[in-house]
Amino acid sequence: MDQKIAKKLNGHAIGMIIMLVVEYVLGITTSLFVQFPENAKEVQLWEFSWSQIPLAAHIILGILMLAGALVLIIRAVMIKDRRWIIFSSFGLLGILVAGGSGATFIPTQSDIYSYTMSLAFMVALISYGCGLYFSHLNL
16 A cells, blocks of 8 residues: 555544544543533433533534544545554444444433443544554554
8 A cells, every 4th residue: 555545544543543532531521520400301401411511522523533434434445455444444333332322321311321432432442543553564
């Protein structure tokens, strides 16, 4: 594979890792400092979520990461880089599961969805990290 193309994919993956780290910090900030109202209806919980700066930023960054994950996998498929197709697929899967878990957590306030979000974050982070590691090993 062309070295210039490989650097672009690696740079994209580094950007995804940085966004994942910021997303994690926003999620922890939300967990520690945002208290959801008790006995609120689903609509009220969503309205409340958008009024909380760290949580709103967490949601927006999650949507941007979904777009970034899709672009990375499309780029990998276009240049037929098998390694990046595999690792970016797992990264996308992690982001999708985390996003779905987060979207389910807000109306239910069920801790299992917060936990699932954190595990899916790890899948995405490890996937992009492995993609970077193995892309440097010309195997």
